Amino acid sequence: MSTVAVVGAGAMGEAIVAGMLARGWQPADLVLAVRRPEHAEALRESYGVEVTDAVTAAAKADVVLVGVKPYDVHGVLMQIGPRLRPDALVVSLAVGLTTAHLESALPEGTSVARVMPNTPSQIGAGVSVISAGASCDDAQLGVVDDIMSAVGTVVRVPEQLQDAAGAVSGSGPAYVFLAIEALIEAGVHLGLPRTTSTQLAMQTFVGASRLAAETGEHPAVLRERVTSPGGTTAAALGELEARGIRAAFLAATRAARDRSTEIGG
Template sequence: MNETRRTAVIGAGVMGETLLSGLIRSGRAADDLVVVEKRPERAVELAERYGVTVFDDLAAAAAADTLLLVVKPQDVPAVLGELGPALRPGQLVVSLAAGLTTARLESLLPAGVAVVRVMPNTPALVGKGVAALSAGSACEESHLAEAEALLAAVGAVVRVPESQQDAVTAVSGSGPAYVFLVAEAMIEAGVHLGLPRPTARELAVQTLVGAAEMLSETGEHPAVLREQVTSPAGTTAAAVRKLEDHGVRAAFLAAMEACRDRSVELGG
């Protein structure tokens, strides 16, 4: 894939700027990037911060080889309705709009425009995200490789069949919220047990960071790592037993099934 492909970022909210900054950090030249942002003050801010050209007109994005669509799902039909007539076969649209299938996106575009559907997550804001990509019917390997390169600027990337995207939403798309809830519960419990809140926060957050790093670095099954820290009749065993008694596994399964089901509804 030609490294000088011109990329347009359509939508410069939090995730749009995250991708933009990640691309700049990863070595993409500012001259090869354009941004579409209708808010004048925001446009000036982005141009000054990243040295990119910012337009308020969608037509400016039509000449790009790759279009990163980072707008709300409900805004996609209007955006692609305006852009569509100017696009050509072989161009790539990478959509981060939750719930919209490649078939739906392709129905809004001229025949031959390649579509890649992406489910990102918020740790992309700190370069630690994970994004799942699914190819549309006009996608070639080169299109998927380009989409992977773009998303790799803010984290890990995996390819999945589109039929798995609703499950991906339940695991990684919404997953950070589950972790934040666990962190919140640990911090509040620490305070309840007598720790100062700043101390409880530092202990809980670093424990989660360290445990995640152990999972990533060792490649061990989570159960193996849990057993390593759980001595017979010890303190950890008592805590884990209480969590199991309260159905923590069943609660996670039910929550993630609900997330999957809601994703299906939104996509329908």
């Protein structure tokens, strides 16, 4: 297995570390870099991994995952670039930043890949969208696939579709949480106790998602099976359509995609 450095082991970085260890990587295969000493000590105690500074971590690794905020990425790459191994692969987890932008801060010819994970990765149920930079070959992208598979499903897309994919899956959990929140509040307004409404809404989303994923049937087919002509569900869906639910999702994902592009610029 490759030696992997995780520079910026926040919530997502730590989730990846935990997933990798659960999938068979050894603590010796990993080296982490974080800013706060207390966080470093907690990571050592939890996972038995080496925690050091970014430059030292990067110099030891075949693959360097950069999990810092987008506005910190350029500075981190400028720091670690001179110490990278000649055949190192640098993987960015930052939204919006193109591989060309990443490559511009690294030694010429450095292999780069771009990943957009989402928050369900914290429980091993995420989806990560990955794209290769100019010098990243299929074997190296396969390593990225192996790493991100430790926290869920991996989807490869051409880089020009990264911002669009992130608008669906990267931001997508927030849309789902908002829908759950709205359904809970609706139940409360109908007279349900909040605990009961919460339980009903949560499990309905879990069950519907599992049904769609496990049957592989188109969501429209599954929706039609719930919707009896002239029934309660038909009445409810009529209200959602009248209030423009499809147009709202289209506008929301376009806004997310455009904001990702702005961040990258």
